[in-house]
Amino acid sequence: MPEHQHIVKSYEEELAVLDSRIAQMGGKAEQLLGQAFEALERRDPNLASSVVAADLAIDDLQREIEEKAITMIARRQPMALDLRQIMTALKVSGDLERIGDLAKNIGKRALAVSGESHPKSLMTGLRHMVELVMHQLKDVLDAYTERDATKALAVWRRDEEIDAVYNSIFRELLTYMMEDPRNIGLCTHLLFGAKNLERIGDHATNIAENVHFLVHGRSMQSDRPKGDSTASMRPNDEERSS
Amino acid sequence: MDGQVQSPIPVTATPVADTKQKVKLEARKVSVFYGAKQALFDVSIDVMDKAVTAFIGPSGCGKSTFLRCINRMNDTIPICRVTGDLKLEGQDIHDPSLDVVELRARVGMVFQKPNPFPKSIYENVAYGPRIHGLTRNRQELDEVVQTCLEKAGLFKEVKDRLQEPGTGLSGGQQQRLCIARAIATRPDVILMDEPCSALDPIATAKIEELIDELRKNYCIIIVTHSMQQAARVSQRTAFFHLGVLVEEGATEDIFMKPVDKRTQDYITGRFG
Numbered sequence A: 001m002p003e004h005q006h007i008v009k010s011y012e013e014e015l016a017v018l019d020s021r022i023a024q025m026g027g028k029a030e031q032l033l034g035q036a037f038e039a040l041e042r043r044d045p046n047l048a049s050s051v052v053a054a055d056l057a058i059d060d061l062q063r064e065i066e067e068k069a070i071t072m073i074a075r076r077q078p079m080a081l082d083l084r085q086i087m088t089a090l091k092v093s094g095d096l097e098r099i100g101d102l103a104k105n106i107g108k109r110a111l112a113v114s115g116e117s118h119p120k121s122l123m124t125g126l127r128h129m130v131e132l133v134m135h136q137l138k139d140v141l142d143a144y145t146e147r148d149a150t151k152a153l154a155v156w157r158r159d160e161e162i163d164a165v166y167n168s169i170f171r172e173l174l175t176y177m178m179e180d181p182r183n184i185g186l187c188t189h190l191l192f193g194a195k196n197l198e199r200i201g202d203h204a205t206n207i208a209e210n211v212h213f214l215v216h217g218r219s220m221q222s223d224r225p226k227g228d229s230t231a232s233m234r235p236n237d238e239e240r241s242s
Numbered sequence B: 001m002d003g004q005v006q007s008p009i010p011v012t013a014t015p016v017a018d019t020k021q022k023v024k025l026e027a028r029k030v031s032v033f034y035g036a037k038q039a040l041f042d043v044s045i046d047v048m049d050k051a052v053t054a055f056i057g058p059s060g061c062g063k064s065t066f067l068r069c070i071n072r073m074n075d076t077i078p079i080c081r082v083t084g085d086l087k088l089e090g091q092d093i094h095d096p097s098l099d100v101v102e103l104r105a106r107v108g109m110v111f112q113k114p115n116p117f118p119k120s121i122y123e124n125v126a127y128g129p130r131i132h133g134l135t136r137n138r139q140e141l142d143e144v145v146q147t148c149l150e151k152a153g154l155f156k157e158v159k160d161r162l163q164e165p166g167t168g169l170s171g172g173q174q175q176r177l178c179i180a181r182a183i184a185t186r187p188d189v190i191l192m193d194e195p196c197s198a199l200d201p202i203a204t205a206k207i208e209e210l211i212d213e214l215r216k217n218y219c220i221i222i223v224t225h226s227m228q229q230a231a232r233v234s235q236r237t238a239f240f241h242l243g244v245l246v247e248e249g250a251t252e253d254i255f256m257k258p259v260d261k262r263t264q265d266y267i268t269g270r271f272g
Helices: A009-042 A045-076 A080-112 A120-146 A149-179 A181-216 A235-241 B063-070 B100-106 B121-131 B138-151 B171-183 B201-214 B227-233 B251-256 B261-267
Strands: B023-034 B037-048 B052-056 B080-088 B107-110 B189-193 B219-223 B236-241 B244-250
Touching: A009 A045, A009 A080, A009 A120, A009 A181, A045 A080, A080 A120, A080 A181, A080 B251, A080 B261, A120 A149, A120 A181, A149 A181, B023 B063, B023 B219, B037 B063, B037 B219, B037 B236, B037 B244, B052 B063, B052 B227, B063 B080, B063 B189, B063 B219, B063 B236, B100 B107, B107 B171, B121 B138, B121 B171, B138 B171, B171 B189, B171 B201, B201 B219, B201 B227, B219 B227, B227 B251, B236 B251, B236 B261, B244 B251, B244 B261, B251 B261
Parallel strands: B052 B219, B052 B236, B107 B189, B189 B219
Antiparallel strands: B023 B037, B023 B080, B236 B244
């Protein structure tokens, strides 16, 4: 963070507001994700409904950040670090908004499966995955607040782990569906839930890339490790490999 | 922590100056003294040909002083002393055998306030070529005047009133007339000292468009207090502070990720 203040105090304040809105958005996204998963795990339709409703607040924050950023660009003609901060806030708010949507989607699926019983073992993998994703989200938000590119890089690198867990959950659910077609409905919902978590992980890495740009003024060029190989997977592959 | 820490991830390479580009002006350890007071400290910079270089910095930082070294305008100030090397295409501009009048024809200058001669539009442009003997007859002179006015984007607006006084034009037109006058002596370098600060945004835009056009053929140095203008018109930017050249580099780098903290503070409007 630059230790020198802007000569124009209101500019300084506007930048601070932008940062605090991102922090609020991040906090809400984390909370929503936690509650969505809890609703799924406990089969709690009330909690699930509240998650679906709460996503609106995140959308509102994103609109506010967008308006503020555009106004600042028009009025202040930001340069260097200020420009990077405003552009990063714009992009990060977009990622957080998507994270909110994905959490909401998990909430919707929690509503859909709330009447069904699901074996505990099925949730173990998902719980592990949600913990990883929550950890990523927390770390990347800290990296943003602290302008810590090293921490952001660590988040960026850890996304592979989430992809690996997702792949194993995919296989697990597939096996379960093949064992008993009555599981297909539930497992499909859980599979989408896992996919949503995997996408949230991707958004966390987007944010990490933006933090890198914010700090260094350069973009991360090399491609993020892409670990989700399920797109090309077929049920028969499972049989062959098992 | 700062931007110096190397990221283990391959990053976009910092664009380096095009090596094919020619250095037009080479300054090495140029210092300027006004009496006992030193105004410029060991400025070393390569200024590229066929490009716009912007000099930015707070008032009194030495950017105009340095600009005035390039065509030896500082010679006109008795207490002013310049040390160091300043070469225009390899030729030392302080070489005693060098004709200052010829140097100033090669290094044109445009000032903050448009200053056309109290003569006709035609004469304003014809004056330089005439005193430097660049044309042989009236027809050639007519052609030079027309070409320069065209290059300055003014010909269409004034072609029917070339004999009217230059001072009767609008501020923006007067400034373009001054640019036409500056290029009439076939300079290599054009120095512009805040050429748009007295102009409205439309006139400014026309000058900026003109600068962009002219850079294909000239080495242009522009001093400006407008960061946005520097960012818009220049390919390279140099930041001066307290008589020191703090940082020089590709314009997009200076305005996106300046290396020196003083540059960052200045261009973002912070106090240091």
